[in-house]
Amino acid sequence: MGGAETPAGRQATIRPATRLECKICWTVYDPAVGDEVWQIPPGTPFADLPAHWTCPNCSAEKQSFLVLDD
Numbered sequence: 722m723g724g725a726e727t728p729a730g731r732q733a734t735i736r737p738a739t740r741l742e743c744k745i746c747w748t749v750y751d752p753a754v755g756d757e758v759w760q761i762p763p764g765t766p767f768a769d770l771p772a773h774w775t776c777p778n779c780s781a782e783k784q785s786f787l788v789l790d791d
């Protein structure tokens with residue numbers, strides 16, 4: 722009961738299981754799935770993607786991805 726409440730911060734935290742969505746084409750990167758296009762194995766957190774990784778659909782850079790809050 723009464724767990725610590727997370728303040729409704731505007732800054733989303735990218736956790737290992739956090740999914741992110743491309744703000745341009747809405748492609749979702751799901752760490753549980755990885756990325757076939759880039760041959761990223763399932764279980765790869767967004768933070769561990771290669772620096773040159775881009776959206777597999779529209780080639781947007783990583784900065785164009787927004788955290789998906791479930």
Ligand SMILES: [Zn+2]
Nearest residue numbers: 743746776779
């Ligand atoms: Zn995209």
